[in-house]
Amino acid sequence: MSLDRDTVRKIAFLSRIEVADDTLEPLAGQLSGILDWFEQLKEVDTDGVQPMSSVTDAVLRWRDDVITDGGIREKILANAPEAMDGFFTVPKVVE
Amino acid sequence: MTYIIKGETGDWELVIGLEVHAQVISNAKLFSGAATVFGAEANTQVSFIDAGFPGMLPTINSVCVEQAVRTGLGLKAKINKRSVFARKNYFYADLPQGYQISQFDLPIIGEGEIILDLPDGTSRTVGIERLHLEQDAGKSVHDQHPSKSFIDLNRSGVALMEIVSKPDMRTPEEAGAYLRKLRAILRYLETCDGNMDEGSMRCDVNVSVRKAGEPYRTRCEIKNVNSVRFVMQAIEIEAKRHVEVYESGGDIVQETRLFDPSRGETRSMRSKEHAHDYRYFPDPDLLPLEFDDAFVEAIRATLPELPDEKKARFVETYGMTGYDAGVLVMEKETAAYFEEAAKGRDGKQVANWLITTLFGGLNKKGLSITESPISPAQLGQLVDLVNDNTISGRLAKDVFEIMLEEGKDPAVIVEERGMKQVTDTGAIEAACDAVIAANPEKAQDVRDGKEKLIAWFIGQVMKATQGKANPGMLQEILKKKLLG
Numbered sequence: 139m140s141l142d143r144d145t146v147r148k149i150a151f152l153s154r155i156e157v158a159d160d161t162l163e164p165l166a167g168q169l170s171g172i173l174d175w176f177e178q179l180k181e182v183d184t185d186g187v188q189p190m191s192s193v194t195d196a197v198l199r200w201r202d203d204v205i206t207d208g209g210i211r212e213k214i215l216a217n218a219p220e221a222m223d224g225f226f227t228v229p230k231v232v233e
Numbered sequence: 234m235t236y237i238i239k240g241e242t243g244d245w246e247l248v249i250g251l252e253v254h255a256q257v258i259s260n261a262k263l264f265s266g267a268a269t270v271f272g273a274e275a276n277t278q279v280s281f282i283d284a285g286f287p288g289m290l291p292t293i294n295s296v297c298v299e300q301a302v303r304t305g306l307g308l309k310a311k312i313n314k315r316s317v318f319a320r321k322n323y324f325y326a327d328l329p330q331g332y333q334i335s336q337f338d339l340p341i342i343g344e345g346e347i348i349l350d351l352p353d354g355t356s357r358t359v360g361i362e363r364l365h366l367e368q369d370a371g372k373s374v375h376d377q378h379p380s381k382s383f384i385d386l387n388r389s390g391v392a393l394m395e396i397v398s399k400p401d402m403r404t405p406e407e408a409g410a411y412l413r414k415l416r417a418i419l420r421y422l423e424t425c426d427g428n429m430d431e432g433s434m435r436c437d438v439n440v441s442v443r444k445a446g447e448p449y450r451t452r453c454e455i456k457n458v459n460s461v462r463f464v465m466q467a468i469e470i471e472a473k474r475h476v477e478v479y480e481s482g483g484d485i486v487q488e489t490r491l492f493d494p495s496r497g498e499t500r501s502m503r504s505k506e507h508a509h510d511y512r513y514f515p516d517p518d519l520l521p522l523e524f525d526d527a528f529v530e531a532i533r534a535t536l537p538e539l540p541d542e543k544k545a546r547f548v549e550t551y552g553m554t555g556y557d558a559g560v561l562v563m564e565k566e567t568a569a570y571f572e573e574a575a576k577g578r579d580g581k582q583v584a585n586w587l588i589t590t591l592f593g594g595l596n597k598k599g600l601s602i603t604e605s606p607i608s609p610a611q612l613g614q615l616v617d618l619v620n621d622n623t624i625s626g627r628l629a630k631d632v633f634e635i636m637l638e639e640g641k642d643p644a645v646i647v648e649e650r651g652m653k654q655v656t657d658t659g660a661i662e663a664a665c666d667a668v669i670a671a672n673p674e675k676a677q678d679v680r681d682g683k684e685k686l687i688a689w690f691i692g693q694v695m696k697a698t699q700g701k702a703n704p705g706m707l708q709e710i711l712k713k714k715l716l717g
Contacts (some may be wrong), residue, residue, distance in 0.1 A: 152510055154324055168487050191521050193315075198520040205294035206266030207280035214279050214386070224275040225383035228326040231373065 140170040236404035239427035240476045245442045247472045248449055249408050250400035251341040251364075251464075253415060254393045254423035255299045256369065256433035259608055263368050263392035264291030264334065271431050275385040283390035283525065285329030290518055300424040301366050302532050307539055308361050310345025312529050316365075318519045321511045327371035327384050330672050335395075337513040341522065347398075347418070348541055349410040350559040359624055360399035366645065369393050394425065400439065405465035412436060412461050413563065414582060417540045421565050429459050441485070442475040451485045452473075455492050455499055467492040469557055471499050506626050522645035543568055551580025560588055567602045574616075583616055590630070592635045597618045606640040607633075613645040625654050628700050629701065655701045658710070661694070664702065668693045679715045687711060 141149075143162040146169065150157040157165065215221045220228070238245040260417070262269060263707045282289040305312050319337040342364035362466040371389035373382050396415065402408050416427040416434060427434050441452035455471060465565060470492070470701045474487055490499040538546070538564045547558035547568075562568045575583040585671050591612060594604055616638065619629045624647055635646050647653055655661060668690060669676045681688045697704055 144616065148510075152322070173544065191515070196520060198522055199292055200295040200298070201261075201266070202290045202704050204266065204270055204609065205261050205268045205295050207261075207282075208278045210268035211274075211276045211279070214276050214281075214284050220381075222378070222381070224277075225374070225377075225385055226276075226326075227378070227381040227383055230378075230382050231326050 139171070141166045238472060238476050240480050242480055242709075244445060245472070245476050246445060247403055247405075247450070248400050248441045249402035249453075249468055250410060250439040251398045251402070251404075251411060252437040252439070252454075253396045253398075254369075255304075255396060255419055255427070256322060257297050257366075257392035257394055257675065258424055258426060259294055259296045259392055261294055262295075262390040263294055263297050264364065264691060265390050267390065269391050271433070271486055273387055275383075276387060276470075278387040280388065283329075284386055285483055286325070289711070291516075293519070293522065293600050294392065297366060298341070298524070300392075301364065301394055301520065303422050303525075304424045305342035305345065305364055305420065305531075305537070306345060306533055306536055307418050307424075308342070308345035308364070308396075310364065311359055312337065312342035313343055314524055314529070315339070316341040316522045318366075318516045318522065319512055319513045322368075323511060325370065326382060326638060327373045327386070327389070327409075329371070329386065329389065329630065335513075335517055336365035339521075347411060347414050349407055349414055350544075350555075351410055354554075354556045357407065359401040359407070359661045362397040362399050364394050364396045367393050367395055393680065396675065398450075399442075405468045406439070408468055409461050409465045412464060414540070417563050417565075421537055421539050429467060434458065436464055438464055438467055438471075440471045440475070442472050442479070443687070449638075450486050453485065453488055453490050453499075455490050456502065463492060463494050466494065466497070467499060469612045470497060476501065476506055486533075501714070525670035535615055537565075540565075547584075548573075548654060551575065551584065553581050553584050557588060558623050559582050561677075564602065570602050570605070570609050574717075575614040576613065578613055578616055580658070582615065582620075585634075586612060586616055594633065598637070600656070606638075607636045611636060611640075611642055618643055620701065622654055622656060624652055625700065625704055625715055626706070628652050628654070631700075632660065652701065654703050656703045656706060658706065661702050661707055661710050662699050662714075663695050665690075665707070665714055668697060684716075687715065690715070 144210050146162050146166045147232055184190065211224055215224070215226065220226070236247060238247070256265070256269075259269060260281060261267065262280075265280040267280040267283055268277065268278045280289075282291055302312055315338040316336055318334050319356050320332040321335045322332040322339070324331060340363045344363070347359050347361060349359055351357060369388050369391040371384055371386040373384055377383045399412065401666055409637035419425040419434070420427045425434060430437070434459055438455040438458055439452045439456065441450045443450050453471060453475075455467050458467050471490070478485055489502045492499050492501050537540060543562045544555065544558040547553055547561060548555055552692060561571050567587075571584060573586055574587065591605065591607065595602065600606075615629060615632060618624050618632070619626055631654060632643050632646050635641070636643055636652075639646070672690075672693075675686055675689065678689070687708075691704075691707060694711065695704075
């Protein structure tokens, strides 16, 4: 499977990663290589095989509906680049 | 009921589907132990999981799972004993993880249905496509600062049920009826409080138009419409826009739009241009959600009587119309009030008082049924006083108004103000005699054939007795006296 420049530009945008124009082409080649490598898996016949969700026999753990967390605003905001009056603050995002 | 837009090129019909986000009633969030209470101080109900800190792992809340299954049973839907959580990826300031944990191709609840009760008394079934569990995002506040948005993550991670209808609705009224009915079912089940003002129930509207017999055309999605009335308005406005675009030779592009009620228009949300590329994939932090039949049956055993069943029972037991029963069961508090008031009484009569008089009175005072100054027992007593002829139907309305103000028992009010109906023949005869004696010419007119004037005499005697004369007796006595 081969990716073109535009697809790479779009993926970069969706991931909010800045990619310079002159690196789009080499990136497209590298990403296509990775996809090709994974595509070898298609050679395996998986008809009638259930998708595997875990390599162990683990099952999803459930939790009781009790309040055990929260009330740690200082810790939550401690690493925020900017905060004010108990809120995170960011550049204005409004329609 | 049909709703057609008459265009220059012919008639257009509407195709409407609704996506409702209903906040699950639970103490803690879907995947963390932080509280869900509305209105707490900013960021005080946030765990490291809700804030998207590195290395934090989600653990599912059992009650949220139960609530989703409970809702599925209430919607007569297929319960999927195995479902999968997926990541829906997008960037936004109030989504700290960079993705929302949601469900994609394997939701917890599959197809179901909702029966709509329409204003003209008919019913219509609308299909439910699916219900899935997902995390809510945080809240952005834009009006606190000239150049900053403030982010509160208290809502981040709260459990939502996204309930998706099939595109089965054809009129704005049906969309309104769907929302009201869904809200009623959720409130009966106690899985969501249905409060649209506080955002615990939010609605996205999908609208398209087509000519009769055509397949579906392109739809637009109007995001976050927050009242039933606005949903209906937004549908009308958006459908008209589609017709205008098609008829002027244009094409509708699939996009997300915003409804502006103050301008009465919808407009494109440019920021959402790339939003539909969510790159869903199974969340590697969560194994599939699985439960057995016993789990589902245990929940089924605790289901309350739901609006449709209650409505059928009211029609059956009390002999009221389907429409009246539909009005009474819409809020479970109203239904409970009615059943209390109707205990041992004529249900139809009590329903009548409740719907025509009590609703009006409460509405005027801006009160809900649970805040009613008149208790169910008191409303019942008022009906009793009319039935045993203690007061006339006309005075009962006055007694009702006083009850609404003072909250006293009707019998006490009637006693205190001397409003008891006069059923003493002698007293009514005396009052009639006095009015006839004072109006000899009019009395003669009646005898000469102007029988319509009897109504005037009845009015005069009623006035003389402050409305307390028994109307039936009064009419009989007057006729006898005037016409012999």
